[in-house]
Amino acid sequence: MKIVVDFDKCKSNAVCMGVAPEVFEVRDDNFLYILQEEPAEELRPKMEEAVRTCPAGAIELVG
Amino acid sequence: MAEPLLENITVVGASLAGLRAVETLRREGFAGRLTLVGAEPHLPYDRPPLSKELLAGIWEHDQILLRKAPYAGLELELYLGNPAVALDVGKRTVTLATGIEIAWDGLVIATGSQPRLLPNAPALDGLYTLRTLDDCFAIRTRLDAGARVCVIGAGFIGAEVAAACRSRGLDVTVLEMLEQPMVRGVGSVIGSVLAELHRDQGVDLRCSVAVDAIEGDGKVERVRLVGGAVVECDLVLVAIGAVPTTDWLIGSALTLDNGVVCDSSLLAAPLVVAAGDVCRWPNALFGGDLMRIEHWTNAAEQGVFAAHRLLSGDADTAFAPVPFVWSDQYGIKIQCAGRFKGTDRMELVHGALSDHRFVAIFESAGVISGVLAFNQPRQVMIYRRMIAERASFSDALSFAAANQ
Ligand SMILES: Cc1cc2nc3c(=O)[nH]c(=O)nc-3n(C[C@H](O)[C@H](O)[C@H](O)COP(=O)(O)OP(=O)(O)OC[C@H]3O[C@@H](n4cnc5c(N)ncnc54)[C@H](O)[C@@H]3O)c2cc1C
Ligand code: SF4
Numbered sequence: 001m002k003i004v005v006d007f008d009k010c011k012s013n014a015v016c017m018g019v020a021p022e023v024f025e026v027r028d029d030n031f032l033y034i035l036q037e038e039p040a041e042e043l044r045p046k047m048e049e050a051v052r053t054c055p056a057g058a059i060e061l062v063g
Numbered sequence: 064m065a066e067p068l069l070e071n072i073t074v075v076g077a078s079l080a081g082l083r084a085v086e087t088l089r090r091e092g093f094a095g096r097l098t099l100v101g102a103e104p105h106l107p108y109d110r111p112p113l114s115k116e117l118l119a120g121i122w123e124h125d126q127i128l129l130r131k132a133p134y135a136g137l138e139l140e141l142y143l144g145n146p147a148v149a150l151d152v153g154k155r156t157v158t159l160a161t162g163i164e165i166a167w168d169g170l171v172i173a174t175g176s177q178p179r180l181l182p183n184a185p186a187l188d189g190l191y192t193l194r195t196l197d198d199c200f201a202i203r204t205r206l207d208a209g210a211r212v213c214v215i216g217a218g219f220i221g222a223e224v225a226a227a228c229r230s231r232g233l234d235v236t237v238l239e240m241l242e243q244p245m246v247r248g249v250g251s252v253i254g255s256v257l258a259e260l261h262r263d264q265g266v267d268l269r270c271s272v273a274v275d276a277i278e279g280d281g282k283v284e285r286v287r288l289v290g291g292a293v294v295e296c297d298l299v300l301v302a303i304g305a306v307p308t309t310d311w312l313i314g315s316a317l318t319l320d321n322g323v324v325c326d327s328s329l330l331a332a333p334l335v336v337a338a339g340d341v342c343r344w345p346n347a348l349f350g351g352d353l354m355r356i357e358h359w360t361n362a363a364e365q366g367v368f369a370a371h372r373l374l375s376g377d378a379d380t381a382f383a384p385v386p387f388v389w390s391d392q393y394g395i396k397i398q399c400a401g402r403f404k405g406t407d408r409m410e411l412v413h414g415a416l417s418d419h420r421f422v423a424i425f426e427s428a429g430v431i432s433g434v435l436a437f438n439q440p441r442q443v444m445i446y447r448r449m450i451a452e453r454a455s456f457s458d459a460l461s462f463a464a465a466n467q
Pocket of ligand 1: 075076077078079080081100101102103109110111112113114145146147148173174175176177193194195220308311338339340341356357358359360362387388389390391
């Protein structure tokens with residue numbers, strides 16, 4: 001499973017970081033950083049939640 | 064916990080909460096008949112851009128579709144442009160405007176909310192509210208023609224529309240009854256920051272004023288204020304809040320009181336759940352107070368939760384999130400989480416108001432009840448977590464002091 005974020009759409013509102021801080025981090029520069037591009041399989045439910053709750057529809061799970 | 068074996072689920076309201084509900088039902092393995100009913104002719108689309116990118120003219124309809132994957136994968140029976148007009152909880156049927164009767168053994172109510180109207184408003188061309196894509200395009204056409212805009216109400220939507228008008232170089236007047244924009248929600252300190260922001264951007268913001276009449280000959284020409292002042296304009300947007308869409312449920316045996324009243328698991332009646340702007344439920348995180356929330360994240364989360372509730376029959380898990388909302392105005396990300404009143408004690412813990420980059424936290428009964436920030440999304444999520452954990456206000460202050 002790979003996390004792909006469309007940075008043109010991302011609005012850096014950090015909702016994904018609220019769901020899974022181990023994968024998504026918005027830093028003080030207000031940019032989103034992906035801490036693990038290929039998170040472990042047990043994180044899938046959280047990743048799906050991040051996809052569903054991203055207000056910009058910017059996150060995609062591949063694989 | 065009884066596991067009802069559902070075969071026939073109907074979701075009424077084809078927007079954010081309704082779409083998340085049908086997606087969740089399929090994802091969790093519901094293989095029966097699934098019907099989605101919507102009053103609007105459009106497939107589910109995203110509303111926040113209606114007062115932002117779409118109105119500003121930088122986005123189009125295809126950029127706000129809520130579901131990117133094909134609908135075929137959901138195997139829906141889809142009725143669009145065909146509102147439900149009646150619900151019979153005993154017979155388990157929903158009747159649509161065209162007379163079609165749909166039987167169900169599980170029902171999700173997700174009919175959202177609609178703009179509150181001004182009492183006694185005249186029927187004039189150029190008088191609008193903003194809730195739907197059609198509203199947005201109608202207003203946008205007027206903006207394209209250079210309309211002079213008068214917005215009544217400086218809440219989230221009114222403030223965003225003003226910002227969108229200024230981004231297009233249009234004259235805009237905002238009329239607010241209270242002493243500051245959004246003052247009930249954000250308090251007078253941040254309310255005055257917002258007021259200054261709008262005025263700096265060229266909005267003619269008039270607070271503590273009351274509208275006497277909207278006047279014109281067939282079309283909007285002016286708004287008259289109590290006291291006699293007059294705002295000349297071609298378009299009036301009434302943005303004075305929203306009311307839950309429950310008219311179709313009157314007489315249905317559900318409890319209606321500023322929304323569909325549900326239990327803590329979002330159940331409104333046996334086999335009936337509600338989600339989104341229409342739902343009023345006791346949030347256990349805030350002492351079980353009945354809440355109704357009109358924000359995006361809540362509708363998305365409740366759509367998922369309510370669908371799961373229906374399928375699993377789990378009555379014991381409560382829906383108890385920390386409410387979260389954002390607003391974009393003049394490139395500033397305004398975000399709030401929690402539940403607080405403008406009158407709660409507030410402390411500024413990071414940044415400076417004048418830089419438009421700060422974090423303020425609110426206190427209620429010794430715990431941190433809310434966070435409000437401009438351009439500090441990272442911090443909002445950190446404090447949101449503390450609110451969920453009911454951290455004491457003094458712990459939140461110590462955390463802030465240690466993280467300057
Ligand atoms: C202009 C605007 C800007 C916004 N900006 C933000 C923002 O920046 N941040 C934020 O957090 N939130 C924002 N919101 C709020 C957010 O969009 C709503 O909370 C969200 O849309 C609620 O989703 P919902 O599915 O519960 O209801 P709605 O989106 O209201 O959808 C309900 C749907 O049900 C349909 N319906 C109604 N009655 C019937 C019936 N009888 N039969 C069938 N269908 C029916 C309606 O036509 C509608 O399509 C904004 C809202 C608006 C209008
Ligand atoms: S939730 Fe979406 S928009 Fe927000 S920071 Fe994450 S990817 Fe970006």
